[in-house]
Amino acid sequence: MTQVTPGFEERQSIVVRFAGDSGDGMQTVGERFTDSSVMVPNAIATFPDFPAEIRAPAGTIPGVSAFQVHFGSREILTPGDEPDALIAMNPAALKVHLDDLTQGGLLVVNTGTFTPENLKMAGYETNPLDDPDLSKRYELVPINITELTKETLKESPLKTRDRLRCKNFFALGFTYWVYGRPLEGTTKFISEKWSKKLPDVANANVQVLKAGYFFGETSEIHRNRYSVTKAAVKPGTYRKISGNEALVLGFVAAARQTTKELVYSGYPITPASSILEMVSTYKHFGIKSVQAEDEIAAIGVAVGASFAGAIGITGTSGPGMCLKSEFMGLAISTELPLVIVNVQRGGPSTGLPTKTEQSDLLQAMFGRHGESPVPIVAAMSPCDCFPVAYEALRIAVTYNTPVIVLSDLYVANGAEPWRLPDLDEFEKFPIPVPPAGEPYQPFARDPETLARALGIPGTPGFEHRLGGLEKNTKGEVCYEPANHEQMTELRAEKINRIANSYAPLIVNGDPEGDVLVLGWGGTYGAITSASKTLRAEGYKVSSCHLRHLNPLPNDLEATLRSFKDVLIPELNSGQLAMLIRSKYLIDAKSLTKMMGRPFRIADIRDAILNLIPS
Amino acid sequence: MTQVTPGFEERQSIVVRFAGDSGDGMQTVGERFTDSSVMVPNAIATFPDFPAEIRAPAGTIPGVSAFQVHFGSREILTPGDEPDALIAMNPAALKVHLDDLTQGGLLVVNTGTFTPENLKMAGYETNPLDDPDLSKRYELVPINITELTKETLKESPLKTRDRLRCKNFFALGFTYWVYGRPLEGTTKFISEKWSKKLPDVANANVQVLKAGYFFGETSEIHRNRYSVTKAAVKPGTYRKISGNEALVLGFVAAARQTTKELVYSGYPITPASSILEMVSTYKHFGIKSVQAEDEIAAIGVAVGASFAGAIGITGTSGPGMCLKSEFMGLAISTELPLVIVNVQRGGPSTGLPTKTEQSDLLQAMFGRHGESPVPIVAAMSPCDCFPVAYEALRIAVTYNTPVIVLSDLYVANGAEPWRLPDLDEFEKFPIPVPPAGEPYQPFARDPETLARALGIPGTPGFEHRLGGLEKNTKGEVCYEPANHEQMTELRAEKINRIANSYAPLIVNGDPEGDVLVLGWGGTYGAITSASKTLRAEGYKVSSCHLRHLNPLPNDLEATLRSFKDVLIPELNSGQLAMLIRSKYLIDAKSLTKMMGRPFRIADIRDAILNLIPS
Amino acid sequence: MSTTAEEPLTKKDFVTANDVRWCPGCGDYAILNSLQRTFPELGVPKENFVVVSGIGCSSRFPYYMNTYGFHTIHGRGPAVATGVKVANPDLSVWLVTGDGDGLSIGGNHLLHILRRNVNVNILLFNNRIYGLTKGQYSPTSPVGTRTKSTPMGSVDNPINPLLFALGAEATFIARTYDTNVKHMTATFKAAHAHQGVSFVEILQNCVIFNDKTWNPVYGRQTRDDQLLFLEPGQPLLFGKDKDRGVCLNGLVPETRHIGAGGTDISEVLVHDPDLPSGLYTQMLAQMTYPEYPTPVGIFRRIERPSYESEVSNQIESARDQFGSGTVESLLYTDDCWTVEEGEFDG
Amino acid sequence: MSTTAEEPLTKKDFVTANDVRWCPGCGDYAILNSLQRTFPELGVPKENFVVVSGIGCSSRFPYYMNTYGFHTIHGRGPAVATGVKVANPDLSVWLVTGDGDGLSIGGNHLLHILRRNVNVNILLFNNRIYGLTKGQYSPTSPVGTRTKSTPMGSVDNPINPLLFALGAEATFIARTYDTNVKHMTATFKAAHAHQGVSFVEILQNCVIFNDKTWNPVYGRQTRDDQLLFLEPGQPLLFGKDKDRGVCLNGLVPETRHIGAGGTDISEVLVHDPDLPSGLYTQMLAQMTYPEYPTPVGIFRRIERPSYESEVSNQIESARDQFGSGTVESLLYTDDCWTVEEGEFDG
Ligand SMILES: Cc1ncc(C[n+]2csc(CCOP(=O)(O)OP(=O)(O)O)c2C)c(N)n1
């Protein structure tokens, strides 16, 4: 059924990686390429890979920035294991990324940057382009992009430095030619962005973009072109969205289901800062945002806002989670609604602040003193952040409890096309209210959910005092031994009962078989793709991805027991595996990776095959 | 072989509880009673039970303060389940403690305080002393201690209020008579404490103490006296010691084995404050103490001190542990020696600050972001704090790692006789030093322990930079994927190898059988007593108490597997059990209690018997 | 905050059933009494009060005020109070803190609530000791204070709470003391009247761990000589016979005898809390015994928009600009594209 | 700290092999250069320097100084520096922090290191923005600053770092700026010479997220009119022709034309950083553009014993009193009792 385009080699999916110096605009061209693929439409997944927070000197290894796009005519769940094409804008980019390029892959190199100085900075002793092996192992396309850009713009009123800045669009134009992509989306983007304020820049970029494209067409340098047909896409309205964006939209949409206002209070930290930044642009939705003095204050403001009747939300990454832990204990003890987002990054300590990891799960579970259980939900993809935010808010408000949302850098920064949801798909949720006509008892509980009902300051008759000391049903400080045990158990049982409100687990593949691959968070794509492919090859492999990490779903145990083996791939040392093993005494196997990078599909495939006796 | 004293009923052990208002001096008489029992010598264990941090109004239930002493002629491991005698100084004390008194037990009541007002404050509608049942169920001894004290002191130059303050010594004197204790130790204590500054107070207290004793001898009110013979005690020099004291001494003694100085940095918090306070009196040992502005700064100062070549120690309780977690991550990442003491109390949040609990174990394990393992050692009794402090320091310095010491309020405040150790019993430990004559590599490791060696500021040639970003062996910031995985694994493996340096596990009882009771921390006494008694009754029950909670001992698995069932009693919801289940996939059973109180021996006995099919 | 309750409120309305659990003789009782007297007179409905605190003896305060209250965690009251006020600017928020809670662990939050000018009334109970944890020195303890944690005397310079507040450019700074109910009540009312953050230091006695710490300032024997009552428009006179005054010698304040044989009264500085320049507040705040009298009253009162009102204003103007956001406008943006039914095979 | 290295040190000794990773044009380069020039001139052996920092662009500093260094965690540098100094008072400790690191998350630790007077040299790089996290406003950003996190402008009053330091009663307070290596070097030397805590604000440019933020103060066009160089003993004159001066009108500073047709020079205040009264420092620190010139140099320099020296002194006097504690004296106390072999049966 695939439509073959003449002159193109047909592929089901293709992975392209742009790599260059942080000053080279690789993120921009990556996003443009994504947009033009989305419009085809193709299924896509992306992986922006920034350098460390601080600009490294131009041309050095730490300064390399990359953006990978995976586009295809079938479902695409990961940005791809190995790029089919690498566009390397300088020696350092080549050095860092060449090893990943698939054997025989397309290798576009900007030869104009292979100066002795740049080679030295990249740690090359000789010019790798001189190595005849290179063109044997890859489809090498050396282009002096620097020179050609200068040439194209020789009439431009821009200064030389600014002219050279356009060279990323040359690379993009050439790539468009290789994959037969239209230029319109990008030219429109350029003119919207620069035409008004910097018309010369707009013109130059468009010129260079086209030059790149035409260079492909006219030069003899490269003959192979590849195409990917349109993907079958569910009808609807789409937009491209990143994980952090989807999270913010999910919160706003969910709050709209309640009568409550949102107060978001944060402190900047990579990769959570953009949540605070985006929320601050939603003021017309009545969301108040506070940039607090630190993470402790940030959660404190949120707790105060929740006490005053709003829904307090705070977001951060690992180091900030440490700082919020004492306040989480207070919110648990006072049973206030609250959402705490942790966009995970590589740890411990400052760790790898711009790399992804899933190593804060056990912290989310246990990172507070005393018996202090909290529900935890995790997002598995950028789009999934929307329903996850919604679910977190539902749990927080229905049960009056803090809820932790685990995202990660890979999910937060990744972008994908998002079919706008019909909000009616989402369950409405009622807010517990104190019974009228009775003296208010702050810790009286709904018999079913065990949730308490809030008396909101400003409301006559509900005056009461909250605090972190142990209390009884009336909210009075109470040191009685039996009361403490009972309250501790009630708080735990309330959290346990949340599992009664979950949708049933989804198993991808047969409900029983040899191996179940169990995952959570941003590993969804790799896990699902690996197990799907193996199923197609006839293996009895299914996969299941947990949205709820605490409490675990009621139907999880039966699911796990329906398989001979359970494999749990995680970007940590086996944190979910430890919970599963302890709870069900099932000998689940861990697959771990702690490289600041997502799993490749092959990593998981290999681990599954290892479990299946051949 | 027991020596029978004429006129006394002989008992193997006796439990006495003094209870009264916080203003009544119950802690003082409890400690005096303890001291006089220690001198006999008897084996003893004590349990001071304070009210909440703030003075409650006199005569109220929350204002009740109690002190329990268990003394005997055999090994005593807990303060006793049910008191054999209750001395109740006012109605509130009676109300709170009567239920615990053993059937037929001795009940001394100060009738002088049973005024209508006091009865009301205690929540009594009628005077309980009028209930004829009371003297049926207990050996009731009503004494108007208030009046008799006044009477005794009618010639004293003290003001009435000050005279009345002596009444606790009347109760003590009477109790001494009942148990045939000598008064000398106490009169000596009184004169040492008050003779110089307040001779009238000293005289009055001695007079009243004797009056209480003679009252027993001359009045007809009470006939039964009980005695406990001298205990068989290991020869040596002894002193009475509390858990927090023993901890401090352990740190000082261990530091003396190294060339390093101690810097203790803390922030006051119940029940850890006394560590800071005691350390501040040891200045002549060269220990520097800092009261920091908060717990974050406290650990920060300790980290700075460790970097500068000292051994940094910090101590706190649960809420403070939350605040220290980010800094622990830094110490883990930079691999600096550091000891963090958590004297646990009831949580979550402010919780029950003056009650005991063991609910911070999983926080100690996992309460930080990222993969950040730390060794954990726990103290099982006041005396045990000394070797535990020593062990913590050994691990910190030998492996260059932060170490968490878990104590709890029960261990910290409890006191017992301590046989002064011969320091030669303690293993010396060498400090890793960087190899001479090579360029210094901050993260080069000892091949066996995997410990790095510190270069100390002030030493020429070792200049280097530390930080929380991921680094390579040379200490340079390094974002390379493979390096991060390797460093994460090395950090974890280093901690795992600590288990190779442990002494073998001690199993109390046979090395195999029906039930192994596995415990940690302050539950030692109750667990050991319960299993010992059952063994004496012929059950195949053994017990084992973990000093090391992370990494778990290498010989633990085999030990566990030698029993049909494993029971893990904890003052939490089953935190160690969760670690054991996950690690060994053994279906260990949890016995939990979250009442702010230690286990009773009977609690554990019942749970063990439940596991043994009858 | 402007509506008045139907029946006039009285002190009794603010007394809770809870037993008050401070030590007999603690200065906190008098402060509680004063605040319970002040609240009914502010024209604020009972349910619109929120009393927030941290942890400490002083921080037990909310339990004893019969309105909404929140006993939070150590040092973090300012953050919670900010959240309450941001969420609902109509509430009258009172923050109770201690010298340890507010200036040791909570110093940063105090700094930031002050500089942000959140319209919260802050009462800092300064007993120069940690009461709740049984007597360690605090950041306001004078050098040389011997406590459980400083058996040889403390070595660090104490924080002067008012200089700290001035350093944060707080808009309302005052001091009062626990033995003068009238002065406390008047100060609390002024704090309430101020639109913006109000910082009130209350000299408070801890009878158990730091008894008589303030006696050199307000003890029966000393108070007539030591206290300098600040009254707007009045000269800075003190002493039993108001015969001593504060004058300036260059930039150094001096106390002089005024009247017969001394300095003329016209040279005495006249109190003006509304001066925008901080030099005057600095002068008052740095005056400490024994060299100087101890000023009590309102040191500084300047106007600046409050944080929460500016936050709300931005919401309003965003709405004026973009309209009240609907869920549709949230999801649908210019970048959307539509895929029609059956458009593609596959 | 008094021994001198055998061969004289030079700037090169303090340059590390690491690539410096700030954006090209960042003001941090000039500060690094100045400190690398200062260190060899202090007579301190290279191995006795310790550079401590928190997290931020500025806090990368230790990596680029070839001596002992510690890049700690966000805001907590002062605690680590205090620990280093308490453990070993002989080290020369330098703390590098930013406006976010030092005044947002780290405000409390800064407050306490200042009031304790730990002998640490603190350099606060004030670029009025969060650089490392890519451009959110900071607690020193002026009201109305539009950043990623304040798209409609910030609403909170900024902290004036020097007023904050004065509020903490810091003993040494100075300001310098990143485009004047000579002034920086002189200021760093003076900070080092001060025995006690030294607080130095450095006006620093972030070319990426807050370019030219200080141009109104030290830009090529403005600096001659705007900068007021503080020199002990010299009148507070400024302007290209030094024809403007700072005088006092009561407690309000005024700038006046001096000389022909203006005020007489004798009325101009004369700089004296050693004044113990805080009014003068308050006046200098509160002077901000555009109303006032911006003073740079040493604002205040007073003497008080340092924290770590007092800590060490107490150890000494405890030893004088009790002798150097032996392990025996630790374990054996008067309360001990002895149980003899075979004394009891059982
Ligand atoms: C995180 C944390 N650290 C320490 C404590 C223990 N603590 C409670 S109150 C307090 C200090 C109280 O002093 P202050 O604020 O002056 O109040 P006061 O009791 O004197 O009124 C401390 C250290 C705590 N509750 N939480």
Ligand SMILES: Cc1ncc(C[n+]2csc(CCOP(=O)(O)OP(=O)(O)O)c2C)c(N)n1
């Ligand atoms: C606990 C924690 N919270 C947040 C961050 C993220 N963070 C790193 S630096 C920084 C602010 C930097 O600003 P500043 O101190 O002014 O330094 P600059 O980069 O401007 O030099 C923030 C918020 C962090 N690393 N740790």
Ligand code: SF4
């Ligand atoms: S300890 Fe001091 S401050 Fe606390 S209640 Fe008692 S007297 Fe008041």
Ligand code: SF4
């Ligand atoms: S972001 Fe700003 S402060 Fe940071 S290195 Fe770049 S220019 Fe300097």
Ligand SMILES: [Mg+2]
């Ligand atoms: Mg206090």
Ligand SMILES: [Mg+2]
């Ligand atoms: Mg900054």
